[in-house]
Every structure is written in C-alpha cells, then in structure tokens.
Amino acid sequence: KRPAGAPDKALARKVTKVGVVGAGLMASQLALLFARRLEVPVVLTDLDQARLDKGVAYVHAEVDKLLAKGRVSGDQANRLRSLVSGSLTKDAFADADLVIEAVFEDLKVKKQVFAEVEAVVGPECVLATNTSSLSVTAMASGLRHPERVVGFHFFNPVAVLPLLEIVRGERTDDATLATAFATGKALKKSCVLVKDAPAFVVNRLLTRFMGEVIGAVDEGTPIETADRALDGLGLPMSAFALLQLVGPAVALHVAETLHEAFPDRYKVSASLATLVKAGKPGVFAPDFSIDPE
Ligand code: CAA
16 A cells, blocks of 8 residues: 555656765664665765774674674675775765765755765756755755655664655655655655654654653753653653664754744753753763753
C-alpha cells in the first residue's frame, strides 16, 4: 500500500550512487545505511581529512560489528567497506543520483552546501536534507532546480529506528518525492510524508518531552528523578541519556526554532542553553550540574 501522500512509484528515478555531505556521526550512519541497503557506492565529503578519516573509520567499525554478530558475511563486509569512500571535494558527486546533507544546523550553511552540490551534479540528482527542524523550502530557494530538494529526516541510531520523515517543500516535484519514497523503502524505513513546518512532527513531541523534563529540573526536581520521567511512558532510554544521544546543541537548536515559531507552546530552558554554552560533552558527566547562573 502506498504511504499517505506518496506519488505514483512509477515516477521514481533509480539511485545508483549516493553522496553524503558531512562525515559526522549522523552522516557516517547514513553512509553505512545507504551502502548496506542500496548496495551502491557512497561518497562522504567533509572539510578536512581528519574528519573524513573519522567518518570512514566509523563505517568500518560498524561493519566489523555486523560481521562479528553474523549479520553480514565476510564477503559482504568487504564489499560494504569498499562501497564507502571519502573525498575532500564535491566533484566526487558528479555522477550521484542522490546527495544528502547532514551538516551543521544552519540554514545559510546548508544553502551554501546545496549550491555547491548543484554546481557539480546533474539536473535530476535529488538533493536531500537530514535537517531536524529547518525549512526545506527555504533551503531550496535560490537553487537552479529547487524541485529536486526534499527532506529526509532520520532518527538516531539510524540503523535501528524505523521511521523516516519525508518532507515535501513547496517546490518539490512528484518525481523527487517518488524517488524519496522508493529510496526510503529500499532503506527498509517506514516512511511518512510530513509538512514542511518547523521541526516537522517527531521533534515537536521530543522537544515538548525534553522541555518538560528540563523544566522540572529548573523548578527544583533532582536531576536523577527527572531523568526517570520518560520511563513512565515506556520509552527505551532515560531522559538525559536521550538528550545526550541527540546532542544538547541539536536539542537547543530545535527548541529555539520551535520557540520562534510557536512562542506560547515551546520554551527554551535556560539550563539547556547554559549547558550548551559551557560545551559540556556529556550531560551525565560526573561533574555535571545544571546551574543556570
Ligand atoms: N548504531 C547501530 N546500532 C545500534 C546503535 C548505534 N548507535 N545503538 C544501538 N544499536 C543496536 C545494537 O547493536 C543492538 O542491535 P542488535 O539487537 O542487533 O544486537 C540494538 O540496537 C539494541 O541495542 P542495545 O542492546 O545496546 O541497547 P538498547 O536495547 O538499550 O537499545 C537504543 C539502544 C537502540 C539506542 C534504544 O535505547 C533506543 O531506541 N533509544 C531511543 C533513541 C531515540 O529516541 N532516538 C531518537 C532521537 S531524535 C533524533 O534522532 C532526531 C533529531 O532530529 C534530533
């Protein structure tokens, strides 16, 4: 059955090579997922060699884990390793059919990335963004082919969580959307079409949950108590472990985007802002204490 709002799958274009912009944790997880499920070459790009090496090393380490668990054979592991490569220039995307960006959450940066990619790829190459909360329409504006831009919002850990929010921008055409759905299906994700609205759907919920948990701490609830709040909903991770997984900086960015769009519904916790400003690497680091002062 076709997911609600998905266009005719006959319009989908074939994806035979994938580019990933960024080689951070999310980007590296995406590279592995695309290589494993589509069995096509995947090229990661980033600004410097050290980051690229780290991204490729992450993929290799995850392949080792799959091999150790018997999820892939030795041959498949070798093939997976050979499918994922790193390149410092986006020229390596020239023959890609789909490029996904997973860089810093900044509209200007992402627009710049898409402009650079567009200068290299063919006119039908899909440009996907893994943004958590920014407008896909705004990201496409100014491009020569805004109709090939689509939101592809994955959840961390990408290998485990089944949902994929596919975001249709104002200019996204049916062929792009059909390609996005066909690709999402090949990635074995459960795809839903969401509106291009701030933070789409899932992050609105998550931000509300986390906002209330951190708000409780702001109001004097001990952090260890507030941490248990999501257990009451049967969610698999404690609140602050989840915050740590998402990354406080990403969580703050989403909260700020939602606060701007819906000031009555979303607050930005002073504690979260302080935590991010202080550059705390781990929410539950032994010396951690929430202190808005
Ligand atoms: N990469 C790949 N696989 C991973 C992984 C990772 N980072 N983390 C865990 N896994 C795998 C494990 O290998 C294990 O797989 P097998 O069963 O095949 O061996 C499986 O997941 C279960 O892992 P564990 O037994 O180690 O631990 P667990 O049962 O506690 O599950 C978890 C760990 C999957 C992370 C689980 O706690 C979970 O789903 N947590 C919720 C995560 C969540 O809500 N993420 C959404 C964040 S929001 C977001 O990402 C979007 C945004 O824009 C901010």
